[in-house]
Amino acid sequence: MRILNVTQSYYPFQDRGGPAFKVRSISRGLVKRGHEVTVLSADLGFGTEQAASIGAVHVARAWQSSLDGVEAIYLNTCGHYRSLTVNPGVVAFCRRRLPEFDLVHIYGLYDLLGPTVARYCRALGIPYFIEPLGMTRPIDRGFALKRLWLMLVGRYLERANRLVATSELEKEELLECGFPSHTVLLRYNGIDGDDFSTLPRAGAFRCQHEIRAEERLVLFLGRLIPRKGADLLIEALAQIDSGRSASQNSLVIAGPEGEPGYLAFLQDKARALGVGDRVRFLGPLYGEDKKSAMVDADLFVLPSRYENFGNVAAEAIACGTPTIVSDRCGIAPLIHQRAGLVTRYDSAAIARTLHQVLGDPALYERLKSGCASVAAEIAWDKLVGDMEVSYQDALGALSPRVAVLVA
Numbered sequence: 001m002r003i004l005n006v007t008q009s010y011y012p013f014q015d016r017g018g019p020a021f022k023v024r025s026i027s028r029g030l031v032k033r034g035h036e037v038t039v040l041s042a043d044l045g046f047g048t049e050q051a052a053s054i055g056a057v058h059v060a061r062a063w064q065s066s067l068d069g070v071e072a073i074y075l076n077t078c079g080h081y082r083s084l085t086v087n088p089g090v091v092a093f094c095r096r097r098l099p100e101f102d103l104v105h106i107y108g109l110y111d112l113l114g115p116t117v118a119r120y121c122r123a124l125g126i127p128y129f130i131e132p133l134g135m136t137r138p139i140d141r142g143f144a145l146k147r148l149w150l151m152l153v154g155r156y157l158e159r160a161n162r163l164v165a166t167s168e169l170e171k172e173e174l175l176e177c178g179f180p181s182h183t184v185l186l187r188y189n190g191i192d193g194d195d196f197s198t199l200p201r202a203g204a205f206r207c208q209h210e211i212r213a214e215e216r217l218v219l220f221l222g223r224l225i226p227r228k229g230a231d232l233l234i235e236a237l238a239q240i241d242s243g244r245s246a247s248q249n250s251l252v253i254a255g256p257e258g259e260p261g262y263l264a265f266l267q268d269k270a271r272a273l274g275v276g277d278r279v280r281f282l283g284p285l286y287g288e289d290k291k292s293a294m295v296d297a298d299l300f301v302l303p304s305r306y307e308n309f310g311n312v313a314a315e316a317i318a319c320g321t322p323t324i325v326s327d328r329c330g331i332a333p334l335i336h337q338r339a340g341l342v343t344r345y346d347s348a349a350i351a352r353t354l355h356q357v358l359g360d361p362a363l364y365e366r367l368k369s370g371c372a373s374v375a376a377e378i379a380w381d382k383l384v385g386d387m388e389v390s391y392q393d394a395l396g397a398l399s400p401r402v403a404v405l406v407a
Helices: 018-032 048-054 089-100 113-124 143-153 168-176 204-208 230-239 262-272 287-296 311-318 347-358 361-369 371-377 380-396 400-406
Strands: 002-007 036-042 057-059 062-065 071-075 079-081 084-086 103-107 128-131 162-165 184-186 216-221 249-254 279-283 299-302 323-326 340-343
Touching (some): 002 018, 002 113, 018 036, 036 089, 036 113, 071 089, 089 113, 103 380, 113 128, 162 168, 168 184, 204 287, 216 230, 216 287, 216 311, 230 249, 230 262, 230 347, 262 279, 287 311, 299 311, 299 347, 311 323, 311 371, 340 347, 347 361, 361 371
Parallel strands (some): 002 103, 036 071, 128 162, 216 249, 216 299, 249 279, 323 340
Antiparallel strands (some): 057 062
């Protein structure tokens, strides 16, 4: 198959969160299975170092690379509003290149790339999948604008051949929105087994950041925005009473600031609650640095108000680190009592769950030993195989007339 993946953000723009990693893993997995894959994305600010890191060269109206055997095209950006970008080259791309592809997979909703490509797909008879990434129901901010956006261009959701949900939570949301059950697929987010086959040396992260071996390290890693719940975790740290010295519990908060002023808010909260000396703010961590932090953490916590899945929790589990997530995370049913525990979106509940895991060695070891089986269950190798079958089913459902158009 010749497959086009369309995403607003793609590697190496790691600060834009999960899609940059996920679409790369899926694309690499499809290439390994013998498919030709192109990724269409936006230039979110290429510098010399970023371009060199992926071997990108500038061509007409775009940057282009072939990292991992995947053709990646980053269309020039001439304007933006928040994360939405204006990329005039998308029309020329669709006219020139879109007929080459058998199937298109669009990731996300709030951008101009997806609706534009979908419009041309309908004109050419090319089937397209949409993976909303948990965006079907507006969250965080800009509720009125997002609802208006869905009213104006959201009809391309209804016309998609398939909608891909990444958790039972998101699947139920799509069904509640009125999408037919036969068009909604469930495919979890995954982890790339190759990326976690070799882990950093234990103790390296603690040594680098002067964290004592006897300290029980709790790790939060994600964009610093209110929805992720880092503030609740700081409050929970202040409430922990595990029968040991409080100074032996420390918290690392790592990730890019996603909302101006929110880092300062978190720092002020830690000081106000008397735990400022036990909370370290390290900024973004990527690649080996991120894995090193996860390997050395005693516990990873993602107390989000909403996550359609929770990729970073899956990565922590792949590093063998037990995890606590809120009951509003899509990954929660997969890990509960297997590789971690599920708690409520409430600082007191989070504190009790922290105390339960850190204060019960038998429970902790059982959860730690369960990480390997959960990681195997959500490996991209398996999940991409499932996705491949769904693609083939969608192509097989085309009428002979349409099948000729995409051959």
